Amino acid sequence: xxxxxxxxxxxxxxxxxxxxxxxxxxxxxxxxxxxxxxxxxxxxxxxxxxxxxxxxxxxxxxxxxxxxxxxxxxxxxxxxxxxxxxxxxxxxxxxxxxxxxxxxxxxxxxxxxxxxxxxxxxxxxxxxxxxxxxxxxxxxxxxxxxxxxxxxxxxxxxxxxxxxxxxxxxxxxxxxxxxxxxxxxxxxxxxxxxxxxxxxxxxxxxxxxxxxxxxxxxxxxxxxxxxxxxxxxxxxxxxxxxxxxxxxxxxxxxxxxxxxxxxxxxxxxxxxxxxxxxxxxxxxxxxxxxxxx
Numbered sequence: 295x296x297x298x299x300x301x302x303x304x305x306x307x308x309x310x311x312x313x314x315x316x317x318x319x320x321x322x323x324x325x326x327x328x329x330x331x332x333x334x335x336x337x338x339x340x341x342x343x344x345x346x347x348x349x350x351x352x353x354x355x356x357x358x359x360x361x362x363x364x365x366x367x368x369x370x371x372x373x374x375x376x377x378x379x380x381x382x383x384x385x386x387x388x389x390x391x392x393x394x395x396x397x398x399x400x401x402x403x404x405x406x407x408x409x410x411x412x413x414x415x416x417x418x419x420x421x422x423x424x425x426x427x428x429x430x431x432x433x434x435x436x437x438x439x440x441x442x443x444x445x446x447x448x449x450x451x452x453x454x455x456x457x458x459x460x461x462x463x464x465x466x467x468x469x470x471x472x473x474x475x476x477x478x479x480x481x482x483x484x485x486x487x488x489x490x491x492x493x494x495x496x497x498x499x500x501x502x503x504x505x506x507x508x509x510x511x512x513x514x515x516x517x518x519x520x521x522x523x524x525x526x527x528x529x530x531x532x533x534x535x536x537x538x539x540x541x542x543x544x545x546x547x548x549x550x551x552x553x554x555x556x557x558x559x560x561x562x563x564x565x566x567x568x569x570x571x572x573x574x575x576x577x578x579x580x581x582x583x584x585x586x587x
Contacts, residue, residue, distance in 0.1 A: 352449040
Protein backbone atom coordinates (compact mmCIF):
# COMPACT_ATOMS: atom_id res chain seq x y z
CA UNK A 295 0.00 0.00 0.00
CA UNK A 296 1.36 3.39 -0.99
CA UNK A 297 1.81 5.96 1.78
CA UNK A 298 2.76 9.62 1.88
CA UNK A 299 6.45 9.77 2.82
CA UNK A 300 7.32 13.40 2.11
CA UNK A 301 6.48 16.24 4.54
CA UNK A 302 3.87 18.70 3.29
CA UNK A 303 4.72 22.26 2.31
CA UNK A 304 7.84 23.85 0.85
CA UNK A 305 7.70 21.65 -2.24
CA UNK A 306 10.28 22.11 -5.00
CA UNK A 307 8.94 20.41 -8.11
CA UNK A 308 10.50 19.21 -11.35
CA UNK A 309 9.05 17.96 -14.61
CA UNK A 310 8.53 14.26 -15.14
CA UNK A 311 10.85 14.44 -18.14
CA UNK A 312 13.66 15.91 -16.02
CA UNK A 313 13.17 13.26 -13.34
CA UNK A 314 13.27 10.52 -15.98
CA UNK A 315 16.52 11.87 -17.43
CA UNK A 316 18.16 12.11 -14.00
CA UNK A 317 17.13 8.59 -13.08
CA UNK A 318 18.28 7.22 -16.41
CA UNK A 319 21.58 9.11 -16.14
CA UNK A 320 22.31 7.47 -12.78
CA UNK A 321 24.48 10.39 -11.66
CA UNK A 322 23.86 11.27 -8.02
CA UNK A 323 25.87 14.47 -8.20
CA UNK A 324 23.86 15.62 -11.19
CA UNK A 325 20.63 15.05 -9.25
CA UNK A 326 21.96 17.05 -6.28
CA UNK A 327 23.08 19.95 -8.45
CA UNK A 328 19.75 19.96 -10.27
CA UNK A 329 17.90 20.13 -6.94
CA UNK A 330 20.16 23.02 -5.94
CA UNK A 331 19.26 24.81 -9.17
CA UNK A 332 15.55 24.18 -8.62
CA UNK A 333 15.85 25.55 -5.08
CA UNK A 334 17.41 28.72 -6.49
CA UNK A 335 14.77 29.12 -9.15
CA UNK A 336 17.10 28.00 -11.94
CA UNK A 337 19.84 30.50 -11.10
CA UNK A 338 23.33 29.03 -11.47
CA UNK A 339 26.42 30.52 -9.86
CA UNK A 340 29.48 28.29 -9.60
CA UNK A 341 30.65 29.73 -6.29
CA UNK A 342 27.20 29.49 -4.70
CA UNK A 343 26.85 25.87 -5.83
CA UNK A 344 30.28 25.03 -4.45
CA UNK A 345 29.47 26.45 -1.02
CA UNK A 346 25.95 25.01 -0.84
CA UNK A 347 27.02 21.50 -1.81
CA UNK A 348 30.46 21.51 -0.19
CA UNK A 349 32.12 20.56 -3.46
CA UNK A 350 35.29 21.58 -5.21
CA UNK A 351 35.23 23.80 -8.30
CA UNK A 352 36.26 20.84 -10.45
CA UNK A 353 33.35 18.78 -9.15
CA UNK A 354 30.84 21.57 -9.79
CA UNK A 355 32.14 22.02 -13.33
CA UNK A 356 32.13 18.30 -14.10
CA UNK A 357 28.61 17.86 -12.71
CA UNK A 358 27.24 20.87 -14.57
CA UNK A 359 28.60 19.49 -17.81
CA UNK A 360 26.90 16.17 -17.02
CA UNK A 361 23.59 18.03 -16.60
CA UNK A 362 24.20 19.82 -19.88
CA UNK A 363 24.84 16.44 -21.49
CA UNK A 364 21.43 15.30 -20.25
CA UNK A 365 19.87 18.38 -21.82
CA UNK A 366 18.68 19.73 -18.46
CA UNK A 367 20.69 22.97 -18.35
CA UNK A 368 22.13 25.46 -20.79
CA UNK A 369 25.63 24.46 -21.92
CA UNK A 370 26.95 28.02 -22.06
CA UNK A 371 26.93 28.89 -18.34
CA UNK A 372 29.98 30.53 -16.78
CA UNK A 373 31.79 27.72 -14.96
CA UNK A 374 34.91 29.67 -14.07
CA UNK A 375 35.65 29.62 -10.31
CA UNK A 376 36.39 32.68 -8.23
CA UNK A 377 40.00 33.73 -8.64
CA UNK A 378 42.58 33.34 -5.88
CA UNK A 379 42.86 37.14 -5.35
CA UNK A 380 39.08 37.36 -4.87
CA UNK A 381 39.18 34.60 -2.32
CA UNK A 382 42.05 36.25 -0.49
CA UNK A 383 40.10 39.50 -0.36
CA UNK A 384 42.89 41.72 -1.67
CA UNK A 385 44.93 42.72 -4.68
CA UNK A 386 48.11 40.67 -4.68
CA UNK A 387 51.37 42.52 -4.17
CA UNK A 388 54.49 41.77 -6.25
CA UNK A 389 55.77 39.59 -3.39
CA UNK A 390 52.42 37.75 -3.27
CA UNK A 391 52.54 37.18 -7.03
CA UNK A 392 56.07 35.82 -6.73
CA UNK A 393 54.91 33.28 -4.15
CA UNK A 394 51.94 32.36 -6.32
CA UNK A 395 54.23 31.89 -9.30
CA UNK A 396 56.45 29.63 -7.19
CA UNK A 397 53.44 27.45 -6.39
CA UNK A 398 52.35 27.33 -10.02
CA UNK A 399 55.73 26.99 -11.76
CA UNK A 400 58.22 25.45 -9.31
CA UNK A 401 55.72 23.02 -7.74
CA UNK A 402 53.89 22.51 -11.06
CA UNK A 403 50.48 22.58 -9.39
CA UNK A 404 47.58 23.10 -11.82
CA UNK A 405 45.45 26.22 -11.45
CA UNK A 406 42.48 24.12 -10.29
CA UNK A 407 44.56 22.66 -7.46
CA UNK A 408 45.82 26.11 -6.42
CA UNK A 409 42.26 27.45 -6.32
CA UNK A 410 41.11 24.51 -4.22
CA UNK A 411 44.10 24.91 -1.91
CA UNK A 412 43.31 28.62 -1.55
CA UNK A 413 39.68 27.86 -0.75
CA UNK A 414 40.64 25.28 1.87
CA UNK A 415 43.17 27.59 3.54
CA UNK A 416 40.67 30.46 3.54
CA UNK A 417 37.97 28.33 5.14
CA UNK A 418 40.42 27.02 7.72
CA UNK A 419 41.56 30.55 8.60
CA UNK A 420 37.98 31.75 8.98
CA UNK A 421 37.15 28.72 11.10
CA UNK A 422 40.06 29.45 13.44
CA UNK A 423 39.91 33.24 13.62
CA UNK A 424 36.42 34.23 12.52
CA UNK A 425 34.56 35.29 9.35
CA UNK A 426 36.41 37.59 7.01
CA UNK A 427 39.90 36.53 8.10
CA UNK A 428 42.14 35.54 5.22
CA UNK A 429 45.31 33.42 5.11
CA UNK A 430 48.70 34.92 4.36
CA UNK A 431 50.47 33.97 1.16
CA UNK A 432 53.20 32.34 3.25
CA UNK A 433 50.53 30.01 4.66
CA UNK A 434 49.38 29.12 1.15
CA UNK A 435 52.96 28.41 0.08
CA UNK A 436 53.58 26.19 3.11
CA UNK A 437 50.38 24.23 2.45
CA UNK A 438 51.22 23.97 -1.26
CA UNK A 439 54.60 22.38 -0.50
CA UNK A 440 52.85 19.93 1.83
CA UNK A 441 50.29 19.00 -0.83
CA UNK A 442 53.04 18.48 -3.38
CA UNK A 443 54.99 16.27 -0.99
CA UNK A 444 51.85 14.17 -0.42
CA UNK A 445 51.25 13.82 -4.15
CA UNK A 446 48.18 16.07 -4.17
CA UNK A 447 48.94 17.57 -7.58
CA UNK A 448 45.84 16.87 -9.69
CA UNK A 449 42.26 18.15 -9.34
CA UNK A 450 41.08 14.63 -8.52
CA UNK A 451 43.73 14.10 -5.86
CA UNK A 452 43.03 17.55 -4.40
CA UNK A 453 39.30 16.83 -4.22
CA UNK A 454 39.96 13.54 -2.40
CA UNK A 455 42.45 15.23 -0.06
CA UNK A 456 40.03 17.98 0.90
CA UNK A 457 37.31 15.41 1.55
CA UNK A 458 39.74 13.58 3.83
CA UNK A 459 40.67 16.77 5.67
CA UNK A 460 37.00 17.73 6.02
CA UNK A 461 36.21 14.34 7.51
CA UNK A 462 39.04 14.80 10.02
CA UNK A 463 37.68 18.22 11.01
CA UNK A 464 34.23 16.68 11.59
CA UNK A 465 35.78 14.06 13.86
CA UNK A 466 37.67 16.77 15.72
CA UNK A 467 34.42 18.57 16.49
CA UNK A 468 32.90 15.38 17.88
CA UNK A 469 35.99 14.39 19.86
CA UNK A 470 36.93 17.65 21.57
CA UNK A 471 33.97 17.71 24.01
CA UNK A 472 34.81 14.12 24.98
CA UNK A 473 38.30 15.30 25.93
CA UNK A 474 37.04 18.14 28.09
CA UNK A 475 37.92 20.82 25.52
CA UNK A 476 35.34 23.49 24.76
CA UNK A 477 35.32 26.99 23.34
CA UNK A 478 38.46 26.68 21.23
CA UNK A 479 39.92 24.86 18.25
CA UNK A 480 42.78 22.40 18.78
CA UNK A 481 46.30 23.64 18.22
CA UNK A 482 48.42 21.99 15.55
CA UNK A 483 50.09 19.52 17.89
CA UNK A 484 46.74 18.41 19.33
CA UNK A 485 45.34 18.13 15.81
CA UNK A 486 48.12 15.74 14.84
CA UNK A 487 47.32 13.51 17.79
CA UNK A 488 43.61 13.47 16.92
CA UNK A 489 44.28 12.77 13.24
CA UNK A 490 46.62 9.89 14.04
CA UNK A 491 44.06 8.27 16.35
CA UNK A 492 41.35 8.54 13.71
CA UNK A 493 43.69 7.08 11.09
CA UNK A 494 44.52 4.18 13.41
CA UNK A 495 40.83 3.26 13.34
CA UNK A 496 39.63 4.22 16.82
CA UNK A 497 36.04 5.32 17.29
CA UNK A 498 35.02 8.21 19.53
CA UNK A 499 34.04 5.98 22.44
CA UNK A 500 37.41 4.22 22.58
CA UNK A 501 39.31 7.51 22.41
CA UNK A 502 37.12 8.76 25.25
CA UNK A 503 38.01 5.63 27.22
CA UNK A 504 41.70 6.38 26.75
CA UNK A 505 41.02 9.91 27.99
CA UNK A 506 39.33 8.53 31.11
CA UNK A 507 42.30 6.27 31.80
CA UNK A 508 44.67 9.21 31.28
CA UNK A 509 42.80 11.48 33.70
CA UNK A 510 42.63 8.71 36.29
CA UNK A 511 46.39 8.31 36.10
CA UNK A 512 47.60 11.86 35.47
CA UNK A 513 44.78 13.94 36.93
CA UNK A 514 44.28 15.84 33.66
CA UNK A 515 44.54 15.43 29.91
CA UNK A 516 48.08 14.47 28.97
CA UNK A 517 48.35 14.07 25.20
CA UNK A 518 51.59 12.08 25.15
CA UNK A 519 50.40 9.66 27.85
CA UNK A 520 47.03 9.21 26.15
CA UNK A 521 48.78 8.60 22.85
CA UNK A 522 50.89 5.85 24.44
CA UNK A 523 47.69 4.13 25.61
CA UNK A 524 46.11 4.23 22.17
CA UNK A 525 49.30 3.11 20.42
CA UNK A 526 49.45 0.16 22.81
CA UNK A 527 45.84 -0.77 22.03
CA UNK A 528 46.48 -0.44 18.31
CA UNK A 529 49.47 -2.78 18.50
CA UNK A 530 47.19 -5.33 20.20
CA UNK A 531 44.47 -4.87 17.56
CA UNK A 532 42.04 -3.31 20.04
CA UNK A 533 40.03 -0.48 18.48
CA UNK A 534 36.62 -0.60 20.18
CA UNK A 535 35.65 -0.30 23.83
CA UNK A 536 34.45 -3.90 23.89
CA UNK A 537 37.75 -5.12 22.44
CA UNK A 538 39.71 -3.12 25.00
CA UNK A 539 37.65 -4.36 27.93
CA UNK A 540 37.94 -7.97 26.78
CA UNK A 541 41.44 -8.03 25.36
CA UNK A 542 43.65 -5.67 27.35
CA UNK A 543 44.77 -7.31 30.56
CA UNK A 544 46.64 -4.15 31.55
CA UNK A 545 43.33 -2.36 32.01
CA UNK A 546 41.00 -4.51 34.13
CA UNK A 547 37.48 -3.24 34.73
CA UNK A 548 37.03 -0.81 37.58
CA UNK A 549 39.08 2.29 38.32
CA UNK A 550 40.52 0.86 41.53
CA UNK A 551 42.36 -1.83 39.58
CA UNK A 552 44.27 0.47 37.28
CA UNK A 553 47.93 -0.50 37.61
CA UNK A 554 50.47 2.00 38.77
CA UNK A 555 52.51 3.52 35.98
CA UNK A 556 56.21 4.21 35.81
CA UNK A 557 57.83 7.06 37.67
CA UNK A 558 57.43 10.52 36.20
CA UNK A 559 60.07 11.13 33.51
CA UNK A 560 62.43 14.07 33.66
CA UNK A 561 61.44 17.22 31.72
CA UNK A 562 64.14 16.42 29.15
CA UNK A 563 62.85 12.88 28.66
CA UNK A 564 59.25 14.08 28.50
CA UNK A 565 60.20 16.58 25.77
CA UNK A 566 62.09 13.90 23.84
CA UNK A 567 59.14 11.55 24.12
CA UNK A 568 56.79 14.22 22.84
CA UNK A 569 59.06 14.82 19.84
CA UNK A 570 59.18 11.06 19.16
CA UNK A 571 55.39 10.94 19.21
CA UNK A 572 55.05 13.90 16.83
CA UNK A 573 57.63 12.45 14.41
CA UNK A 574 55.86 9.10 14.51
CA UNK A 575 52.51 10.73 13.78
CA UNK A 576 53.89 12.74 10.86
CA UNK A 577 55.34 9.59 9.30
CA UNK A 578 52.18 7.59 9.94
CA UNK A 579 49.84 10.21 8.46
CA UNK A 580 52.00 10.62 5.37
CA UNK A 581 52.07 6.85 4.77
CA UNK A 582 48.29 6.66 5.24
CA UNK A 583 47.61 9.47 2.76
CA UNK A 584 49.92 7.92 0.18
CA UNK A 585 48.03 4.62 0.49
CA UNK A 586 44.74 6.44 -0.14
CA UNK A 587 46.12 7.93 -3.34
